Amino acid sequence: MHYIRAVDGVVSRAAVASGAEGAAVVPVHDGLFDAGPPAHLLGSACDSCGLLSFPRVERCGYCGEVDSRPVNLPATGRLWAWTAVTTAPPGYRGAVPFGFGVVELDAGPRVVGRLTEPDPDRLRAHQPMETVVVTLHTGDDGQVVTTYAFAPTVPA
Amino acid sequence: MTTVEVAGVGLHPFGRFPGTSVSDMGVVAVSAALAEAGIGRGGFQAAYCGTAYGGVASGHRVLGKLGMTGMPIVDVEAGCASGAAALMLASSAIRAGQYDTVLVFGIEKMPKGMIRSSFFEPWQEEAGLAATPAYFALRAQRLMTTSGVTKDDLASVVVKNRRHGVHNPDAMFQTEVDASSVLTSRVVCEPLHLWMLCTPNEGAAAVLLTAGGPAPGRAAGRVRLAAAELRSHLAGPVLSESTPMSGTADDSVPPASTLAATAAYESAGVGPDDLDLVECQDTDAARELISYEELGLCPVGGSADLLRRGDTARGGRLPVNLSGGLLSKGEPLGASALGQVVELVRQLRGQAGDRQHPGARVALAHTVGRGANAGVSILTR
Numbered sequence A: 001m002h003y004i005r006a007v008d009g010v011v012s013r014a015a016v017a018s019g020a021e022g023a024a025v026v027p028v029h030d031g032l033f034d035a036g037p038p039a040h041l042l043g044s045a046c047d048s049c050g051l052l053s054f055p056r057v058e059r060c061g062y063c064g065e066v067d068s069r070p071v072n073l074p075a076t077g078r079l080w081a082w083t084a085v086t087t088a089p090p091g092y093r094g095a096v097p098f099g100f101g102v103v104e105l106d107a108g109p110r111v112v113g114r115l116t117e118p119d120p121d122r123l124r125a126h127q128p129m130e131t132v133v134v135t136l137h138t139g140d141d142g143q144v145v146t147t148y149a150f151a152p153t154v155p156a
Numbered sequence B: 001m002t003t004v005e006v007a008g009v010g011l012h013p014f015g016r017f018p019g020t021s022v023s024d025m026g027v028v029a030v031s032a033a034l035a036e037a038g039i040g041r042g043g044f045q046a047a048y049c050g051t052a053y054g055g056v057a058s059g060h061r062v063l064g065k066l067g068m069t070g071m072p073i074v075d076v077e078a079g080c081a082s083g084a085a086a087l088m089l090a091s092s093a094i095r096a097g098q099y100d101t102v103l104v105f106g107i108e109k110m111p112k113g114m115i116r117s118s119f120f121e122p123w124q125e126e127a128g129l130a131a132t133p134a135y136f137a138l139r140a141q142r143l144m145t146t147s148g149v150t151k152d153d154l155a156s157v158v159v160k161n162r163r164h165g166v167h168n169p170d171a172m173f174q175t176e177v178d179a180s181s182v183l184t185s186r187v188v189c190e191p192l193h194l195w196m197l198c199t200p201n202e203g204a205a206a207v208l209l210t211a212g213g214p215a216p217g218r219a220a221g222r223v224r225l226a227a228a229e230l231r232s233h234l235a236g237p238v239l240s241e242s243t244p245m246s247g248t249a250d251d252s253v254p255p256a257s258t259l260a261a262t263a264a265y266e267s268a269g270v271g272p273d274d275l276d277l278v279e280c281q282d283t284d285a286a287r288e289l290i291s292y293e294e295l296g297l298c299p300v301g302g303s304a305d306l307l308r309r310g311d312t313a314r315g316g317r318l319p320v321n322l323s324g325g326l327l328s329k330g331e332p333l334g335a336s337a338l339g340q341v342v343e344l345v346r347q348l349r350g351q352a353g354d355r356q357h358p359g360a361r362v363a364l365a366h367t368v369g370r371g372a373n374a375g376v377s378i379l380t381r
């Protein structure tokens, strides 16, 4: 699987600028992440209970209050749980296997996402991770679909 | 307060039955429960039907075939706990004095393969995040980290439950497996191998509940439904069965199964130490061990010890999943919780044949899944 680290800059927009004629790069869903640099997730912070949510919410799912404001979630964190998906799940058109896990971001929220490392043996607990933007697949119309993922910043 | 008793139980075996419709399986289970209770047409005032994939008016189709309609028939969906939800509603109605005899049944014919669920949003599917076994695997890996559970322990759960299942003529798999076969089966999502996961399948189960006192089915043995509780999740745990995309770093938030178990112990006036046997959610091998901890069968972190001591195997102090569990029976969502109740009622009556646990008096059934929904029922004799 092809992926680009956040330090490489704005993956999607660069690809649009230099990519194939007519090709466009679109996120799998709006409002989930920003390619940066550094790439990071878009979350919400609740002024009532102080907890962070991802994806972004208008009403806090922890306390039910409407005091949520948009925040950029920390770009880095530590690996909390991981595995690999070996069979394409329903509705998925990308490659397998791919890494899948939970990263505890530096401010505390634990986030589920793809991991750039598909081999579980090459990952370890508490490994430093960073948010990156990866290519999921290229559609029939040549459109490149991206999503967020987590990549080890140093090898296990 | 009114007590609730089980007047009759019935089952359609769990497996794959290409030639049998889901409602015909329901007819088999319901007819058996009614016959056992000696109750016919007009003998119950309401019916609750648990199903997740049965479609609109599933319960009506079953009772229509039996010529037993007219009373309220309510279909209930609560994921893997659908049958437990139906049981909770029926039991509550009797306790409240609304009815004195209620039919509860669960029916299911699960699609094959990795099941597409409307639970995930389209973008989650497209991003590969609707990978249900991967969430099981992450929970398994966390359990291994926090409780010292090993892959050998996971294989032991499968070996144990499949060994139990040999004695259950209603199970999908009635053959033993050895640990090395489990550990050499294909890796689905590390650390879970194929044989550590239960098979979604088909089946039906029915339970006839009556208000306490002399019941028509009493000759067959008197079993009381001492608690039937259902709970949903609290926000926080990132690996909750509600499958959120994020959670907090606070590990003190109780899971739905613990909420349901705590309520059930309180309703029944018993604690984990009073239990003689348990049927618990073993969607995968790790899930059974997680259930030990969430239900309070052992201290947090103590599931591997409980398993390794042999306490939860046949002949042990607290046998778990003597029916063979979902690992032997397979999992028809709407029927699985009531299938557990049928098993426990038979155990408490002393009618469990070759898998009978002698002298069982207090038993607990537990299901948990998508939603999150968790159901815990306690039966006593």
Ligand SMILES: [Zn+2]
Binding pocket: A046, A047, A048, A049, A050, A051, A060, A061, A062, A063, A064, A065
């Ligand atoms: Zn809040």
